[in-house]
Amino acid sequence: MLEIKDLHASVEDKEILKGINLEVKAGEVHAIMGPNGSGKSTLASVIAGKEEFEVTKGSVSLEGEDLEEVAPEERAHKGVFLSFQYPVEIPGVSVTNFMKTAINESRKAKGLEDMPAKDMLKLIREKSELLEIDRKFLSRSLNEGFSGGEKKRNEIFQMAMLEPKVAILDETDSGLDIDALRIVANGVNKLKSKDNAVIVITHYQRLLDYIVPDFVHVLHNGKIVKSGGKELAMELEEKGYDWIKQEATV
């Protein structure tokens, strides 16, 4: 479904990703772990199409289509979703109006009419219940004054609304207490199917207790230095990242 081949990416001439290879098939959950500054968030941004990062070599493709020339909004229309580590506050635009616009723009791109208001309301109600989001919350300005947990829960609510093929969760667990973590993880698990894929970026094993990965990859210095099953995450939790760094240097 998502294929990353020898991906190199730079920002302001500084190379951050130094040759990443990763294949994510439909129905799979991949975890990407690694120490701070290893390039995890850059990888997420490059997949979503942030222009600040320049792809200098290699490719990202979705269902066989190279995404290089594809704008971020078109990637979203094709089914790429990024849950932001730091969701942006947008004063003056309510959560509901933001989602209406996002969904109808995506429909427009597919040649469909706007979703009827009644269906939209039903969808919003259904998905907000899944994430245990209060109705009042939906009329507030997007992310403005939201707590860390509310922001993350709102990201997964957006994911539920947009039903992507590939969802990248960038440190969705940071800033969450145990209850919020459970709600978020439960939401992601319910959205998982044999037709979509999830990439979980995290520092810690904690989230992976709830969203169980099929594969775990360790990113270090812009490269995947180790891959394994879910037991690799436990090993990392126990031993930290130093042994990986040493192994990589050797």
Add this chain to the structure above:
Amino acid sequence: MDLKEKLISSFMAFENNVDVEHPVHDIRTEAIKNFETKGFPSKKEEAWKYTSLNSLQKIDFSIFPKEDNALEYKDVKRYSIHEIDTYKIVFIDGIYSSYLSETTHDGVDICLMSSALTKPMYRQVIDVYFNKVASKDESLTTLNTAFSREGAYIYIPKNKMPKKPVEILHFATGNEASLLLQPRNLVIVEENAEVQIIERHQSLTTNEVLTNSVTEIFAAESAIVDYYKIQNDANTASLIDNTYINQKSKSNVNVHTFSFGGKLTRNNLNFYQNGEYMDSTMKGVTILGEKQHVDHHTLVHHIEPNCESHQDYKGIYGENSTGVFNGKIIVDKIAQKTNAFQQNNNILVSDKATINTKPQLEIFADDVKCSHGCTIGQLDEDALFYMQSRGIPKKEARALLMYAFANNVLESVRIPEVKGRINKLIAKKLGVNLGFDL
């Protein structure tokens, strides 16, 4: 002959058509003398540093319009808030159109300045209020005073409120190659009375128009005044809008200025707080493109203690447009416990657009809360990427961000149909249809 000379020599002709025995004429002759001494302001003056009237002075404006221009309602309907019933005071090329207007004397006076300045029954009110808050030395105001004859006259007695909002509409037909208009409005809102006013100047052709307007507003104790200025004129129309407001205790005056077009617009908005426990609010949304120019000069003079003022101006400048915001707040020594807030935020969406913004605070009291903030920026790239990543194309994302940016100024608009109209104008100006109101 330059415009100044032409105006001065026209004053004699003007005198043939007004009652020179009326005390107001002494005010006029005093005013023309002042204008003769001062002339038009130049860029050498601090207050006119960023706005030049030079090219306008080279135009051979007609000072007195012909009297026979008519318009059909269907041609001008779209410029009024036709979704609701309103009183209307309509002028065509400066001449009152009784056909398009709806005035009243039912408990309140919503009528013409020309009546107020000539009929004996208004004499007492004119003696007390006319030219009492307008500046006697600012040259463009004195120019207007000298030629003051026509405009809107609104008098709301104690405890009254008109049944519906009042629209003051000025249309220029273009029958003159270039036309100078000088409307003079007087609004008196007595104790505990209330009024809502919408003002608009609209040129209907590409001929040059220059309007030099003066509005005096008197808000007595506990009076409420809501004033909406909609400025979306043709690119050959210029407006110098001078508004002077005298407020008494516990009154509440809100002025919203929506500037979306016109060749050159200068708004001089002056609040004088003569009392305690009152609130003055000035809000503005400016969205410009092409070579349009808007200059907002505000003044709030806190003369007595325990009052508030709120200023919030948002500007979005594209193409080669230029903007100015100069917000002056004076807090007198005795005006303790003053709360004065001022905010001016701007977004430049083109490399060639310019904004000059300047807060000017003169605070002589020591127990006050005054805050001001100016920002000039581009749209937040992170916010754009965030929205794009949810499938919203860049153009719509930009529009949505700009729309949201202007939004909190619209929150305080109390006539829903005015809010709706402004929403539509903003969407049109930004070139998108968002499908919902913010």
